[in-house]
Amino acid sequence: xxxxxxxxxSSSTTARLLPLRCHKLHRSCSVLSFSLRVFLPLTSSRSxxxxxxxxxxxxxxxxxxxxxxxxxxxxxxxxxxVAKQIREEIAVEIxxxxxxxxxxxxxxxxxxxxxxxxxTYVRNKKKACDAVGINSxxxxxxxxxxxxxxxxxxxxxxxxxSVHGILVQLPLPKHMNEEKILNxxxxxxxxxxxxxxxxxxxxxxxxxPLFVPCTPKGCIELLHRYGIQIKxxxxxxxxxxxxxxxxxxxxLQREDATVTIVHSRTNNPEDIIKEADIIISAxxxxxxxxxxxxxxxxxxxxxxxxxxxxxxxxxGYRLVGDVCYEEVVKVASxxxxxPGGVGPMTIAMLLSNTLSSAKRMHNFN
Amino acid sequence: xxxxxxxxxSSSTTARLLPLRCHKLHRSCSVLSFSLRVFLPLTSSRSxxxxxxxxxxxxxxxxxxxxxxxxxxxxxxxxxxVAKQIREEIAVEIxxxxxxxxxxxxxxxxxxxxxxxxxTYVRNKKKACDAVGINSxxxxxxxxxxxxxxxxxxxxxxxxxSVHGILVQLPLPKHMNEEKILNxxxxxxxxxxxxxxxxxxxxxxxxxPLFVPCTPKGCIELLHRYGIQIKxxxxxxxxxxxxxxxxxxxxLQREDATVTIVHSRTNNPEDIIKEADIIISAxxxxxxxxxxxxxxxxxxxxxxxxxxxxxxxxxGYRLVGDVCYEEVVKVASxxxxxPGGVGPMTIAMLLSNTLSSAKRMHNFN
Numbered sequence: 141x142x143x144x145x146x147x148x149x150s151s152s153t154t155a156r157l158l159p160l161r162c163h164k165l166h167r168s169c170s171v172l173s174f175s176l177r178v179f180l181p182l183t184s185s186r187s188x189x190x191x192x193x194x195x196x197x198x199x200x201x202x203x204x205x206x207x208x209x210x211x212x213x214x215x216x217x218x219x220x221x222v223a224k225q226i227r228e229e230i231a232v233e234i235x236x237x238x239x240x241x242x243x244x245x246x247x248x249x250x251x252x253x254x255x256x257x258x259x260t261y262v263r264n265k266k267k268a269c270d271a272v273g274i275n276s277x278x279x280x281x282x283x284x285x286x287x288x289x290x291x292x293x294x295x296x297x298x299x300x301x302s303v304h305g306i307l308v309q310l311p312l313p314k315h316m317n318e319e320k321i322l323n324x325x326x327x328x329x330x331x332x333x334x335x336x337x338x339x340x341x342x343x344x345x346x347x348x349p350l351f352v353p354c355t356p357k358g359c360i361e362l363l364h365r366y367g368i369q370i371k372x373x374x375x376x377x378x379x380x381x382x383x384x385x386x387x388x389x390x391x392l393q394r395e396d397a398t399v400t401i402v403h404s405r406t407n408n409p410e411d412i413i414k415e416a417d418i419i420i421s422a423x424x425x426x427x428x429x430x431x432x433x434x435x436x437x438x439x440x441x442x443x444x445x446x447x448x449x450x451x452x453x454x455x456g457y458r459l460v461g462d463v464c465y466e467e468v469v470k471v472a473s474x475x476x477x478x479p480g481g482v483g484p485m486t487i488a489m490l491l492s493n494t495l496s497s498a499k500r501m502h503n504f505n
Numbered sequence: 506x507x508x509x510x511x512x513x514x515s516s517s518t519t520a521r522l523l524p525l526r527c528h529k530l531h532r533s534c535s536v537l538s539f540s541l542r543v544f545l546p547l548t549s550s551r552s553x554x555x556x557x558x559x560x561x562x563x564x565x566x567x568x569x570x571x572x573x574x575x576x577x578x579x580x581x582x583x584x585x586x587v588a589k590q591i592r593e594e595i596a597v598e599i600x601x602x603x604x605x606x607x608x609x610x611x612x613x614x615x616x617x618x619x620x621x622x623x624x625t626y627v628r629n630k631k632k633a634c635d636a637v638g639i640n641s642x643x644x645x646x647x648x649x650x651x652x653x654x655x656x657x658x659x660x661x662x663x664x665x666x667s668v669h670g671i672l673v674q675l676p677l678p679k680h681m682n683e684e685k686i687l688n689x690x691x692x693x694x695x696x697x698x699x700x701x702x703x704x705x706x707x708x709x710x711x712x713x714p715l716f717v718p719c720t721p722k723g724c725i726e727l728l729h730r731y732g733i734q735i736k737x738x739x740x741x742x743x744x745x746x747x748x749x750x751x752x753x754x755x756x757l758q759r760e761d762a763t764v765t766i767v768h769s770r771t772n773n774p775e776d777i778i779k780e781a782d783i784i785i786s787a788x789x790x791x792x793x794x795x796x797x798x799x800x801x802x803x804x805x806x807x808x809x810x811x812x813x814x815x816x817x818x819x820x821g822y823r824l825v826g827d828v829c830y831e832e833v834v835k836v837a838s839x840x841x842x843x844p845g846g847v848g849p850m851t852i853a854m855l856l857s858n859t860l861s862s863a864k865r866m867h868n869f870n
Binding site: 380 | 704708709712745761765771772
């Protein structure tokens, strides 16, 4: 976001870790008495669709006041709670499928190298699979393994009828051709939804992707679960990555929003963002989107998970979003927190894609 | 565009043919003394790239004054002349390839049924192929042919090494599954660029489509040839069809424009269009985009080709664009006419894709 200007509440354009100046601001903000209304999402067993069609309908519904009540007004979109609800729905569906057909969905994960963050992600995925009753398969290959060995693992899983989803944990070691490896995953098991054929179908009217990429799917699912209307709304997606920004824009477009993608070459991004009814930010810059950039009443889905220094945390850092939360919470009508917003939805959507895949392969509805 | 309001210079939302009231207006406009400056595009042999990078550079360049000089100021983007230039460049390249390798690019067209417009398009394509030295192959099947017969023709052309591009003329008869038939065209011969794998690659950063759909490619080529800067500009695409609107938006996005797609569910489209530096309209509504919707100095690429009644024409109708030309020509800095704007570029880009395909297959640069 080279053309964006950062000040107090934002990271610099170069550093991933916030400078102390900003960190201090955040600490002071974090003890300010602003209110967070945590809204209880709609329950929609099995369908994953909301039973109400407009956000307005929610405003009068039950909500829980959390922390101290003060000036802010945004509803906090509770991704953790929605994800839990979805995982429970998935567990029920998996039990129903197993009872009816004897088939248990299976997810295979290929991990290459010894990156700690990747190992943590893979462990979390395995745990999530176990919890809902999905069989998980794992291959750990050393960092200096050959591309061919990775391809062999993919081929084995492509051919294994007990595997319904294959996931190659990214990033891969630098000596490997990521595109070639991802393309080797059978399209019908591409639960990540990153295959260009899936992206092409997502972009085209009248076509249906086999899988929708998990994080953007999670963003839209949050909007659905909170009954936030998308059709006819102005939406801005900040960031145009293959993994989040671009497919999120395509999904919003499929739901009849008028979509603009803001990116590093956009001039005066704040002017465009200020017009939006719905904002999905997926840019990876701590606290970049300021309160003054937001139209009052906008809905904000914050995909960023950015570490900022925090000596008070046992790990020395804490996670914040792309959005300057303490500012936007006073302007927006709804916002996802970080952590606890989009994050938990990604794995829930991976489980959902794996279940869908198993159902499709075995013609089970 | 259900939400748009039409008045004098536009068609109704229901009729494709303009009512007499509008027709009369057009006739009177057509004899008004407004000036059309026809700008001579840049020559860029072989590369298809402009040698100047900004539109401003053109403004001081040579232009030809056509018709009577009056109030209007827009440069007329002369698609007919650009397309001619491109066809000449293609002919030179084909001769060079034939001399060096003995190989002649080949384009196969499959026509099903007896629609007159389709037959005309196919005839024009054949003529264009002949003119540049591309071998053309044609299969004409009756309207009641089976899907399998069409698929058999595709298979034969997929396997024929003298065919480098395959084009199925749309629309197909109603009893056929268009998606299934288009998907049967080998991705490496999909010169139309409509295969979801091509669209997916077009959408993804770091991936390259084998072919870019011809009409949107022609739009961008016009911008390039006229040295109109795309990077950092606000672009609005009106219409989101798989054939033009959506891929045009993806192309503008790849060139670092900030892109918004306006469609039938967009509220107050004119407000969004009014912000745009570049407008590509591909909606199929005669004279829908009004002069008052345009930011002064914007560049307009009009893809619409809409028949309006014209008793003075031997055929009883004439063709107009999506854009109310006589109004926008006074506001825009550059605009494509209809006919003679985007239209001639589509076939030129088809020839370009066929040549690229032959070069790629035979590793000729």
